Amino acid sequence: MNDLKGKQFFITGATGGIGMVVVEECLKRGAVVFATGRNESVLNAQILSHPDFTFIPADLTNADDLSSLIKLLPPLDGVLFGAGIIDPCPIKFIKQKHIDAIFSINFDSICLLTSLLAQNKLLKDKSSLVFLSSVSSEFPYKGGALYAASKAALEAYAKGIALEFASKGIRANSIRAALVETAMFEKTKNALTTEEIAEVISAYPLGIGAPLDIANAVLFLWSDLSSWMTGSVLNLDGGLLLNSKK
Ligand SMILES: NC(=O)c1ccc[n+]([C@@H]2O[C@H](COP(=O)([O-])OP(=O)(O)OC[C@H]3O[C@@H](n4cnc5c(N)ncnc54)[C@H](OP(=O)(O)O)[C@@H]3O)[C@@H](O)[C@H]2O)c1
Secondary structure, eight states: OOGGGGGGEEEETTTHHHHHHHHHHHHHTEEEEEEEEEEEGGGGGGHHHOTEEEEEEEEEEEEHHHHHHTTTOOOEEEEEOOOOOOOOOGGGGHHHHHHHHHIIIEEEEEEEEEEEEHHHTTTEEEEEEEEEEEGGGGGTTTTTTHHHHHHHHHHHHHHHHHHHGGGGGEEEEEEEEEEEESSHHHHHHHHHHHHHHHHHHHTTTTBBOHHHHHHHHHHHSSSSTTTTTOSOEEEEEGGGGOOOOO
């Protein structure tokens, strides 16, 4: 995947467990990286001082931040839509504020950002858009109905982009990840007992994922190796779905 050299990528959620590793892997391969998140302080000095790295802080649910961000981006070869939150809530307690909290970042911000990128001609012909979804879009878990719904909506939206932008050779694919060891996994763990955590982990024939497992798939989807893939949903789950009863 050395064909990323000199190409320009934009990564949302770059301050998160997965996004940060995607940044590192891109920089290693000579790509030029534009990244966003809210909490710049978690990025290490090596990333922040890299000549091919630009960080643009933004709350992607804030319209002013979105329009400022868009002005600082160059034409792009690829985008990773990685920002997202989990925020579990049992069905009977769901209020409008919970729906808004999840959907505003996991879905709305992605639609609005994509529109702005397209309007401002920042998506090069043959660019590749990657959306971070979750196995919960098909196999929800208790307390995660809103999160699962936001990811199901995202996958459907990505397929719409694949169709609309195909004439320019622009591709859009989703990665449907199972549990990956990041801060998000820590939040999931906090809602479970030790026995429940052990049970969850034992359901993974290859163990739970590392951020690099997802980063490798992102780089593949950005590279020419995946040039005939669009509108796809790539399951990345360490074999979890082999244990599914469906
Ligand atoms: N980890 C998993 O098990 C797993 C499994 C399946 C799918 N995914 C998906 O993969 C993506 C990345 O997950 P992760 O594990 O890397 O999560 P993470 O470590 O919790 O990082 C989440 C990222 O989203 C950013 N973010 C959240 N709200 C934002 C907002 N309002 N504006 C701008 N940025 C915002 C965070 O930025 P700040 O921290 O700077 O605010 C952070 O960079 C998410 O979409 C998640 O749903 C994760």
